[in-house]
Amino acid sequence: MNFKLILISPMLISLLVFGQEDKNLVPNPSFEVLDGKLKKLKQINVAKHWSSPTALKADLFSKKKDAPVHAPENMYGKEFPKDGNNYAGILLYSYNNKSPRTYIQTQLLNPLTAGLDYCVKFRVSLSDLSKYAVNNIGLHFGVDPLSLDGKGDIIFNKSDEFSSVIRDGGNKTFNARYNWETVCGIYKADGKESFITIGNFFNNKDTKFEKLKKLENFPGTQIPSAYYYVDNVEVFLIENISECNCSGQNRIKRESIVYHRDYPTDGSDISIEVQLKRATVYFDVESDKIDNMFLKSINSIAELMKSNKNLKLEIHGHTDQAEHDAIQEDPENQQLINLAELRAKSIFNALSSKGVESDRLIIKSFNSDQPAFKGFSMLSLAKNRRVEFKAVQ
Template identity: 30%
Template sequence: MTINNSFFFCLALACCLLCSNLQAQNLVSNGSFEYVDACPGSFCQSPADLKVSGWKQVGLGTPDYFHACSEGDADVPYNWAGVSEAFEGSGYGGLFLWMDDDKDYREYFYAALESPLLKDSTYIISFHYKLSSYSKFSIDRIGVLLIDQLPKVRHDKLLKVEPTLNVINDSAFTENTGTWEWVNFEYKAKGAERNIIIGNFSSNEETKSYEIISRSIGEPMLAAASYYYIDGVEVRPKFTSEVADTVFSKPVPEAFAVNKNYILSNIQFEFNSHKLIKESLNALDPVISFMISNPDVNIEVSGHTDDQGSDKYNITLSQRRANAVAEYLRIKGVDSKRIKTYAYGKQRPLVPGTSEEGRKQNRRVEVKFVQVMRP
């Protein structure tokens, strides 16, 4: 399937705290590229150089890994391909998507999913990508493939398979080029898909490119190439009927764990507003206590809305609600550098349907505690 990228942008922690199984689990175990097998030193020249847990190359092309623990050319934010903070956390991947030659050189990342997709079930597939600042060229597309068996290739050329989704911009250079762009779409599974592959599945003839004249050549390997960072890869069931594995009658900081999402079930806002009601503030105290007692843990706050209203309006509202929670944490002594906020609007409902009860469950804020990676 091919979709124009503009579609995507126009598209209990309280008296009863529920653990994140109510939110569909990400089937990509290291989608944020946080977990390292070893700190990377430079760009990869062989499969053994790729030190990121859960990710591997397809074919002979050699994608790269960047992390803040590196002391060399694979650092974050400063590395051989450019300067960029991670979209989330401290790491990201990197791929050559295009070169200005007749060889169709390509690099592809793949990750095995934690469980195969179920036939006819609906999943939300998303990831972020960003043109590196030393790339002299930008291109108009990137693709993702969900597949059961990995293709057997012994070359570093174009992977000649039809992707699950081919994201194609209106132009090879847009106002978003050079920022973290977002791919987000629904997918009805054929059944048994157990791998996700990311890269450019189009030939050089099909791919539109744009030479960024204003950029000087900061890296010779990118003087005639388009190189993109990848971060925040997710494959989640759209809905889940799983029951939470832990219910807290009284939330206590000792019960919290890192790398799990928690639904703030008693966090309420005024109607059609991002203003927290007074009764919600006390429900955040256990979060604050946990953050202050664990200085090596950061927190991610995500806002969600129900299905009413436009995509653009709900993204804005959910961002403001996440920001309101983050601001309260800051007021209570949590360093702002330890807080990240995300807005998902109505893209990740907990339950289907348009009843008021269902909408109430989908209007929520979630938090995730993330262990800080140290060198």
């Protein structure tokens, strides 16, 4: 029996084209270049290089155009462009899913390079007549463009899909109706990502919303939705996270470490309880992404569930004490606050994608209350960042 300790150290890579490292890879990032006549709503495609991946198109507004697509005043509220004369408009949430969401999408100037870090920034402003504000505002990276026939929501349910979505570091609820806020994050490329899409890719039940009162003396009727203006989209290569300058995200980060333990495969029969214990999944610092080394564990659990139809499974999410303490430094960081649950959900989604019925899976979150090992050594903390399994008959 042996175990491996995987250390992931930052790499500084010198590029011959170093002068291009701060070049924005997003074409027409502020929607200034138009290709066609902008006259009505649902015309995001008039902004050169931009489109929507569903049949319901996003909006485009301009200071140089009349109603209904005028800026700063329009049917959704009042906002001056963050940059230039134009901005886009997308619907990210509606009460009881009464209205389909909208998204904006473009192809990057160059594909991303595997293993390199990219800074992601885009500016959003909640429209004045929105009754709701939400979190989960994200930018998705894909090798291919997203596409959905008809009018509907693009909802992800697989862990690898969520790992390609960059949200604000604290996944805050963006509720400012009178100014622009920045969604900012850092993305480590898998390689060959060529398309970005901005929107909300999470179910309503997984989206935190805040109900807002109508602004005093503002004309018009509130819409039962969260409608956001979008402007100034950036994706650029960085060598150090400080170059991205995301507020609240540049606190000192601990060295990445993922614990993993190998067990002998002697072919002997072992109980379900032992199989589940050996399938424990461990996580990197402040992450809910499943490392590839644990895909074998996921597969074994899925096969176990399929072979035991009466078995139900509790999925226990845990964090380490240092992750818990980090909330004090960043009290609005929803990723940290909900990290144990998010880890359990990532396993839930992975098992569901392999055919395990969702009603046989039960998520439980314990945060840092039940450490597997005491102490603050790197190894002890790594052993506590985990998801464990418990059989329920």
